[in-house]
Amino acid sequence: MxxxxxxxxxxxxxxxxxxxxxxxxxxxxxxxxxxxxxxxTEDLGIEYFEVPDIEQVYINGVVQPEQAEAFSKDAKMTSTPEIKVNNGDVVEPETILFTYEDKEITKEIESQNNTLSKLATKKQNIYKKWNRAIDNYNKTKAEERNTTGAAIDEQHQAEVDSVDEEILFSNETIADLSTKQFISTKAKFKGRVSIPEVKDENAPILRLTSDGLYVAGKVNEKDLMKIAVDQKANLSVVSNGTSVTGKISYIDDNPPETKATPSESSSAEGSMSTYNVKLSLDSLEGIKNGYHMQATINLGDNKAIEVPKKAIHEQDGKKYVLVNDFGSVIRRDIQVGEEKGENIVVNSGLESADRIILSSKKEVKEGDLIGESKDETGEAAPIAAKE
Known part of the structure; x- marks a missing residue:
């Protein structure tokens, strides 16, 4: 069984x-x-345009304002600063941003004002006494007068003059103190005001940043001698692909002073120095302070790249192409220039040896995985833009 x-x-x-x-x-x-x-392995019948393969240097950096200053609270001051501007204001140089009141000087001014009040009362009393003396003089018979009217006037005028000197001194003292009572901080450059919403002991009173932006990057010693000031660059925002043109505006001849750890100094990577590089931007559209960007410097022929118009798509006002990136379809935002017949000049956004998709038999969109084989029809169809 x-x-x-x-x-x-x-x-x-x-x-x-x-x-x-x-x-x-x-x-x-x-x-x-x-x-x-x-x-x-499905054959999509894709037609490509190949970007020439040239040597390039890549510089990674961060967008920074050309000028920036944060104003911290003065620990010596006991008063709270009075801010004279509003968040988002664009101010000119020498604009008062905020002021401190020196409480001690304010007390001295108050004391001098009290002195002035007393002196004014004293002066009024002298005039009253003077008038009474004149009245008494006029009521006394000539033979009984022991002084002259002129003597009375001289005596009281001297008292008034003495008080006037004290009043003048107090006024001068107040005027001098008033110049020191409020300590004002002024803008050194034209910029935009940013006032922190959260007020804590570590937060600055306000920040002032210029509207002009640049990219602060670094280049290693291997690529340092390959680049030069005024060399053109194509730059793209890492997070969203926004691309602009620019150029190298500054190259530091000396590396930053840093202390390498033993593990760093023992490796080839750790022993390679880096140098600060600044890149100017031809346009600030879509660029924000703090954005991370990658700059591409073409070292070969700087001849403009002409791409067939049918490879270029547009969405939300931005032009882009689809690229076969090792079997994945990716989008590259581009900046275009003049049209030349069936082609158009691409000023920035492309990389060396990019394989730009011109057409395919089936719809291809960003994010697709694509192959290299052929199918049976051999017919090409336009590539649809990704919605």
């Missing part, structure tokens, strides 16, 4: 194996496993 069951089980297994492997081969089929059914 057991032997009979074993024979049945063996028979079932044999039928399954025949169904999976032998029959498909007899009829020319191939076994498939999982959901992938020739997805990467």
């Amino acid at each position: 057991k032997k009979k069951k074993i024979m049945v089980i063996v028979g079932v297994i044999a039928v399954v194996l025949i169904g999976l492997f032998i029959l498909p081969n007899l009829f020319g089929g191939k076994p498939t496993v999982g959901p992938e059914k020739n997805a990467n």
Whole structure:
């Protein structure tokens, strides 16, 4: 009985194996496993335009304002600064940004003002006494007068003059103190005001940044001698692909002073110095302070790249091409120039040896995985833009 069951089980297994492997081969089929059914070997009949392969230097950097200053609270001041500008204001040089009040000087000014009030009262009393003396003089008979009217006037005028000197001194003291009562901080350059929303002890009173931006990057010693000031560059924002043109505006002759750790100094990478590089931007459209960008410097022939118009797509006002990047379709935003017949000049956005997709028999869009084989029709169809 057991032997009979074993024979049945063996028979079932044999039928399954025949169904999976032998029959498909007899009829020319191939076994498939999982959901992938020739997805990467399907021939899409893609036509390419190849960007010339030239030597390039890449510089990674961060967008920074040409001028920037953060104003911290003065620890010596006991008062809270009074901000004279608003968040987002664009101010000119010498504009007062904020002021401190020196409380001690304010107390001295108050004391001098009190002195002035007392002196004014004293002066009024002198005039009253003077008038009474004149009245008494006029009421006294001539033979009984022991002084002259002129003497009375001289005496009281001297008292008034003395008080006037004290008043003058107090006024001069107040004027001098008033110039020191408020300490103002002014803008040194034209810029935009940024006032932190959260006020804590570490937050600056405000920041001032110029509207002009540049890219601060680094280049290693291997590529240092390949680049030069005023050399043209194509730059793209790492996060969104926005591309602009620019040029190298500054190259530092000396590496930053840093102390390498023993592990760094023992390796080739760690022993290679880097040098600061600044790149100016021809346009600031779509560029923000803090963006990470990659600059591409072409070292070969700087002849403009002309790309067929049919390879260029547009979405939301941005022009782009689709590129076969090692079997994946990616999008490169580009900046274009003049048209030349069926072609158009691409000023920036492309990389050396890019394989730009011109057309295909089936719709190809960003993110697709594509193959190299041919299908049966051989007919090419326009590539649809990604929605």
